[in-house]
Amino acid sequence: MKTYTNVKDLGDLKAAVKEALEIKKNRYAYKHLGENKTLLMVFFNSSLRTRLSTQKAGMNLGMNTIVLDINQGAWKLETERGVIMDGDKTEHLLEAIPVMGCYCDIIGVRAFAQFENKQDDYEEKILNQFIKYSGKPVFSMEAATGHPLQAFADLITIEEYKKTERPKVVLTWAPHPKALPQAVPNSFADFMNEADVDFVITHPEGYELGSQFVRGAKIEYDQDKALAGADFVYAKNWAAYTDPNYGKILSKDRAWTISTEKMALTNNAYFMHCLPVRRNMIVTDEVIESPQSIVIPEAANREISAQTVIKRILENL
Amino acid sequence: MKTYTNVKDLGDLKAAVKEALEIKKNRYAYKHLGENKTLLMVFFNSSLRTRLSTQKAGMNLGMNTIVLDINQGAWKLETERGVIMDGDKTEHLLEAIPVMGCYCDIIGVRAFAQFENKQDDYEEKILNQFIKYSGKPVFSMEAATGHPLQAFADLITIEEYKKTERPKVVLTWAPHPKALPQAVPNSFADFMNEADVDFVITHPEGYELGSQFVRGAKIEYDQDKALAGADFVYAKNWAAYTDPNYGKILSKDRAWTISTEKMALTNNAYFMHCLPVRRNMIVTDEVIESPQSIVIPEAANREISAQTVIKRILENL
Amino acid sequence: MKTYTNVKDLGDLKAAVKEALEIKKNRYAYKHLGENKTLLMVFFNSSLRTRLSTQKAGMNLGMNTIVLDINQGAWKLETERGVIMDGDKTEHLLEAIPVMGCYCDIIGVRAFAQFENKQDDYEEKILNQFIKYSGKPVFSMEAATGHPLQAFADLITIEEYKKTERPKVVLTWAPHPKALPQAVPNSFADFMNEADVDFVITHPEGYELGSQFVRGAKIEYDQDKALAGADFVYAKNWAAYTDPNYGKILSKDRAWTISTEKMALTNNAYFMHCLPVRRNMIVTDEVIESPQSIVIPEAANREISAQTVIKRILENL
Structure with missing residues (x-):
């Protein structure tokens, strides 16, 4: 290499x-x-x-x-x-x-x-x-x-924690006070599209990522539907990619924050995030401190x- | 450990x-x-x-x-x-x-x-x-x-320089332009109380340290009396600990500065300080540059x- | 040593x-x-x-x-x-x-x-x-x-690139927006005066360096004359040394910038600079990117x- x-x-x-x-x-x-x-x-x-x-x-x-x-x-x-x-x-x-x-x-x-x-x-x-x-x-x-070192660590972590041959992995947008780059979700999509997983992306309209990264992945604008049956929930904020809104914040809607209620929709999913994470914006204290949160082993990888x-x-x- | x-x-x-x-x-x-x-x-x-x-x-x-x-x-x-x-x-x-x-x-x-x-x-x-x-x-x-790494180094230094089995060690407050934490005097007291020394603390009224650190140590509010016969003079500034003055500066009285005159009251004591030290506030140029100043070997420890x-x-x- | x-x-x-x-x-x-x-x-x-x-x-x-x-x-x-x-x-x-x-x-x-x-x-x-x-x-x-580590690296570089036993080396002042110390030209002169080179210094009047560094070196106020036949052109800005202008900028004349035209006056000279260099102030993009520019191997040394x-x-x- x-x-x-x-x-x-x-x-x-x-x-x-x-x-x-x-x-x-x-x-x-x-x-x-x-x-x-x-x-x-x-x-x-x-x-x-x-x-x-x-x-x-x-x-x-x-x-x-x-x-x-x-x-x-x-x-x-x-x-x-x-x-x-x-x-x-x-x-x-x-x-x-x-x-x-x-x-x-x-x-x-x-x-x-x-x-x-x-x-x-x-x-x-x-x-x-x-x-x-x-x-x-x-x-x-x-x-x-x-951020391919992160996405590679994410894949290693999924490999370690998965309970089924082909887990459902959901990348979900979540709110954040500042405009963040798309690097992490881009690379995560880049990796998941090549991995043996059922990959779904969910975000508000206007937050579409670049097609070179999304490729054939399924996009579901309804977060609750996306989370249904998920084995891994990967939360991340990013600013808009599509013109004319590149780099802009279109929403800070905390209805997208990952909460205990959201996690209840999943198949007892693991919660993942690349860190640093804004608590109670991206994810509640309860979820990130729950046994299903694997953000620390993910970071260790x-x-x-x-x-x-x-x-x-x-x-x- | x-x-x-x-x-x-x-x-x-x-x-x-x-x-x-x-x-x-x-x-x-x-x-x-x-x-x-x-x-x-x-x-x-x-x-x-x-x-x-x-x-x-x-x-x-x-x-x-x-x-x-x-x-x-x-x-x-x-x-x-x-x-x-x-x-x-x-x-x-x-x-x-x-x-x-x-x-x-x-x-x-x-x-x-x-x-x-x-x-x-x-x-x-x-x-x-x-x-x-x-x-x-x-x-x-x-x-x-x-600051227990400092206090341990201080004790090692006293062990290296002491001339009597049980030397008199005086911790003295000294003036300083900014409010400083009590970490260094606390740990120094914590160590001296367990070491085989005659330990005295001197400071203006209102500068009492926490009893969990002072324990049975002798407190003498008259600096000159405290320094009499000292083998080691350990100078340090700290801000007030006791309520309602926690963290406040109660005095900048340079009569407490360690000078040649003050050192003349001692038993040809060694001068110690954890550094960094404000010259001519805590200690005069003359004292810190004198042969009795052991601040550098102390730092080396x-x-x-x-x-x-x-x-x-x-x-x- | x-x-x-x-x-x-x-x-x-x-x-x-x-x-x-x-x-x-x-x-x-x-x-x-x-x-x-x-x-x-x-x-x-x-x-x-x-x-x-x-x-x-x-x-x-x-x-x-x-x-x-x-x-x-x-x-x-x-x-x-x-x-x-x-x-x-x-x-x-x-x-x-x-x-x-x-x-x-x-x-x-x-x-x-x-x-x-x-x-x-x-x-x-x-x-x-x-x-x-x-x-x-x-x-x-x-x-x-x-800056004697720089000047030593410069001499090593000249030794590696020289094509004649005793090359002509020209130290030339060049314009810069801020007042810079004389450390680099001083040391360069210090080394060149001891090395087996034909050493010439050129700068506008008022930019004379200290005699302890210049020693017997030839000073030529006309940059074009200085560059004629040069094997190495060493460009550098410095602020005035002589009183009462110590540390002052006397000129930002971009007629002193090393350009393709200036380099054409030389004996196909190599271009040297200690870096960091302000492009199009000290030297043009063309010269610093030319094959005769040896600033990177110079830095590597x-x-x-x-x-x-x-x-x-x-x-x-």
Whole structure:
């Protein structure tokens, strides 16, 4: 593997999950792979899980790890070519990226959608410049349109908890006070569409996701109907994707909050969320604290998805 | 050891100091203990000594170390249950804490008193949530009411410098421009009351510390009398503890500043302070730069106290 | 080597470059040197290259590395003696420096010129306090008047790319929107004056550098004349050094920007810059993206210059 940005980079998905579960049993078995190798983690945005789990994954593999927070102790970066740089930005990405590539063997990048320009976001302008100019293998630690380490961890978690061969998995929109990118639901759909599950997406009208991610998935605008018989409820907020409302909040309707009543519609489903989660907006205290909530084991699998991806990149260096 | 928040967690105090002094002689002798173990250091507040010395202690023990500054590159955390999280706080401690626990073997936590609610501070609300919810051994890197790594380092230092079997140790309040927590004097009293020393506390009226820390210690409101014959002078500012003045500054009287004249009252005492110290408020330039000032060896022992604590936790994993 | 602040600390310069090129071929050959040794990197200012390359260099040598950003998660530091510290600065450098020295074996320091007081800057007040009070070997990661890791990397790069025994190297001033220190041009001159090159400096009148760095170098006020026949063009902005204009911007004349037309005057010269660079102020997009631009390999050599310096310090511990 040279790049990790979406489900296709994993190839055979069943094999990838199997490899992840093997790694989970013995996470220090591959320490030789990372000897004298350096992982650079570049953050343009805040992070808790990704910061810790990816660093841990690199260390499990014997790597040296370096964390770089752009905007904290580094220089502000220009991203446009042709600009006369007489403002507050000290360095251009076109220099900064290959420079970062000089001092490491693998680069992880976090660069959220900025909601200023849909085309820039959906062309993954920053992530793709890293892929093009860094000279090193690059993996996404959540970019503008996808969060494939999260979705891979989600799939591992579903594999661990499922009670039937082909569980019903429902991705449901839920309300939130701020406009959030579509990266998590995009990647979750990207993965579920390739996995052996019965996948349904539910959200208010106007919140349709990009067809490149939704593909053939069933869309059900009535949340209660969608939740009926679900084995896994995956809640997430996102801002509108479709024009002319890209990046806008169309609803904060707390009737979509996942509550005990909503969970009662399901087949005793497990509750999932990528975290961080706004309690009593996305989900009530009762549901997230219930035995059916598997948000913590789901988060714990972030270490495993990251380690599987980095291991494969190391094997291919 | 599973938790380290106060002197009792060390058990036999003489044995703990002896172990610390053994570690100091050969600090790389226990590197095998930390192999494939990860230390996570979580800071809700600023830190220099604790940041460096605890990281160094973990590395001495062969651990992987990860530093997380909440409020810098992570998410803002909600601490109250039941809140509808539609404000600026993105994540709840009730998720963040077990998530942090997923990616490490031991957690150090720094969370100062906030002086907003005495009960919250003195119940160690944040530290205790880490102990309760992280699923991993937790040690205090200075919490609301105690700084036991500092007090342990102080005791080690007194053991190294004392000239008599049972030295006189004076904890003296000193002026400071800002309201400071009682964590350091609390823990110092907590330790001195269990150590083989003649312990006296001096401060202006109104600055009484909590009785759970002071216990039977002698309180002398006349600083000059307290300093008479002292072998060690331990200066520190703190804000008022007793109601209704909790968290308030009652005095900035520089007559309490430790000066050459004050030190002349002692038995050629050593001067100690946990640092950071405000010069010419707490102590004059002359005293802190004098040969009797042992603030630097005291700070150096922070590495040793941290390593002793982490070693014991590792041995108990 | 105990201290690294200027070219003289390297001794025989040809031998140093030779050693660097050997290290570059096999950068993990000296991992035993750094075992159980800790590198502390202290930043008073922003950093990308230095942060990453020096950390990488320490790791290549098997060291534990700790990064400390003063002003981010540490305490604000007072630098003047005698101050009554009742303001916003919590700790004095006179305590903070020896404390930092307690927890490491080698210290790298970044502390830029502040342009408040020329004498303070040119006496290297902060760097020299680290040298005097830390008790540990100190190297400059760019201080007020010099950036010797950069200049050493520059010399290594010139050695790798030169086509003639004694190339013509031109240091040219270029425009920039903000007042920048003289550290980089000072050190570049310091190194070039000791290297086997034909060294010319060009800048507008009023931008003369300190004679301790310029020494016998040729100064040519006409940029076009200076560039004629150049093998290497080293562009850099700096603010005025000479009184009464110390720290001031005297010109933002973009006629000094390095463009294709300017490069056409040279002997097909390589373009160099220490980065970060303001595109279309210092240099046009065309020139910095041309095959003659060697800014990235130059940056990559920062790892090598740092590793050579740290290796020599380790060998001398």
